[in-house]
Amino acid sequence: MKAWICPRYGAPEVLRLVELPDPTAGPREVVVRVEATSVSTADARVRGCRFPAGMRFIGRLALGWRGPRRAVLGTDCAGVVESVGRDVRHLRVGDSVLVVRGAAMGCHAERVSVRPRDVVLRKPAELSWAEAVSLPFGGQTALYFLRKAGLRRGHEALIIGASGAVGSAAVQLVALAGAHAIAVTRAENAGWIRALGAAETIDYTSSDYVAAGRRYDLVMDCVGAGSFRTMRHLVKRGGAYLAVAGGLADMLARGSGGVRCVTGYVPESTDAVEELLRHVREGAFRPVVGSRFAFADLPAAHAHVDSGRKRGTAVVDVTSLQRPAPTV
Numbered sequence: 001m002k003a004w005i006c007p008r009y010g011a012p013e014v015l016r017l018v019e020l021p022d023p024t025a026g027p028r029e030v031v032v033r034v035e036a037t038s039v040s041t042a043d044a045r046v047r048g049c050r051f052p053a054g055m056r057f058i059g060r061l062a063l064g065w066r067g068p069r070r071a072v073l074g075t076d077c078a079g080v081v082e083s084v085g086r087d088v089r090h091l092r093v094g095d096s097v098l099v100v101r102g103a104a105m106g107c108h109a110e111r112v113s114v115r116p117r118d119v120v121l122r123k124p125a126e127l128s129w130a131e132a133v134s135l136p137f138g139g140q141t142a143l144y145f146l147r148k149a150g151l152r153r154g155h156e157a158l159i160i161g162a163s164g165a166v167g168s169a170a171v172q173l174v175a176l177a178g179a180h181a182i183a184v185t186r187a188e189n190a191g192w193i194r195a196l197g198a199a200e201t202i203d204y205t206s207s208d209y210v211a212a213g214r215r216y217d218l219v220m221d222c223v224g225a226g227s228f229r230t231m232r233h234l235v236k237r238g239g240a241y242l243a244v245a246g247g248l249a250d251m252l253a254r255g256s257g258g259v260r261c262v263t264g265y266v267p268e269s270t271d272a273v274e275e276l277l278r279h280v281r282e283g284a285f286r287p288v289v290g291s292r293f294a295f296a297d298l299p300a301a302h303a304h305v306d307s308g309r310k311r312g313t314a315v316v317d318v319t320s321l322q323r324p325a326p327t328v
């Protein structure tokens with residue numbers, strides 16, 4: 001099978017398309033033929049050895065010193081079950097599935113071996129491959145942080161970076177909870193972000209919302225626009241600053257003035273992805289496919305993610321461009 005590997009840290013040009021042996025399914029594993037995968041900010045960060053502030057040393061210790069130990073990147077994929085181990089009961093050959101491997105990666109390949117601890121769920125028919133693979137990365141992250149912060153009906157939540165994978169999911173989850181999402185984004189993205197459920201938008205290129213004096217129950221910083229130290233004055237007493245892209249300083253920050261700093265590494269969770277899929281089935285959540293790339297052009301998807309300007313998810317079509325999903 002063909003797979004993209006990252007032999008050393010660097011620019012997208014370090015990536016190599018290589019031939020690897022096809023995986024086989026162990027007794028409790030399944031092999032999935034990949035239809036679509038994504039290039040997430042996690043993939044681009046690992047490839048470029050770009051860790052949150054203060055985390056570079058520990059990041060290289062954990063992932064590999066000169067290059068990632070797990071050379072095939074890719075946190076998520078969607079595809080068709082091709083073979084099933086003898087002890088697997090819940091999946092059959094031919095099932096359409098969504099696979100979330102998270103930090104274990106390995107999805108930038110034509111085939112992926114799915115282990116018992118990976119999240120693997122049936123893909124609902126109403127989602128295209130591209131839409132399915134656009135769901136978990138941003139959705140799980142937004143759900144994890146909003147839950148940990150105690151999002152409640154009626155809350156006002158400022159979402160900084162609302163056009164990204166995490167931010168666009170957060171806007172929808174905040175609206176679903178009966179809270180008010182105030183989306184910080186460029187004016188050109190305001191229309192589709194309001195359509196996702198934002199109550200208000202603030203154009204960060206023309207408005208200094210940090211100095212405006214308004215306060216919110218939750219401030220969810222999806223881009224590292226600030227830190228707990230520089231943003232806590234935006235949060236009401238009893239509220240929280242959600243440091244989604246936070247570095248070591250935010251992790252060590254203790255709450256002050258009745259404001260908490262919420263940080264963490266988001267674990268892969270079957271329950272979380274199931275909850276997101278339930279919202280999709282109920283027509284209450286829409287994964288945002290921002291851009292699409294052919295498998296042969298995967299480095300271009302990395303370059304797009306590196307730009308910091310991607311909307312929603314950058315999808316890579318591994319087999320063919322089937323029914324094109326709507327892009328924003």
Ligand SMILES: NC(=O)c1ccc[n+]([C@@H]2O[C@H](COP(=O)([O-])OP(=O)(O)OC[C@H]3O[C@@H](n4cnc5c(N)ncnc54)[C@H](OP(=O)(O)O)[C@@H]3O)[C@@H](O)[C@H]2O)c1
Pocket residue numbers: 040041042045137138141160161162163164165166167184185186204222223224225244245264265266305308309310311312
């Ligand atoms: N803690 C965890 O476990 C965890 C898990 C997942 C992701 N993350 C982190 O979460 C962050 C967000 O990930 P993502 O995939 O959502 O990123 P992304 O898709 O690249 O989102 C960034 C978006 O924010 C916009 N933006 C950039 N600067 C902005 C600013 N100053 N104010 C408002 N909007 C701005 C960009 O568009 P424009 O520039 O066009 O406005 C872009 O659409 C990443 O740093 C990622 O590493 C952390």
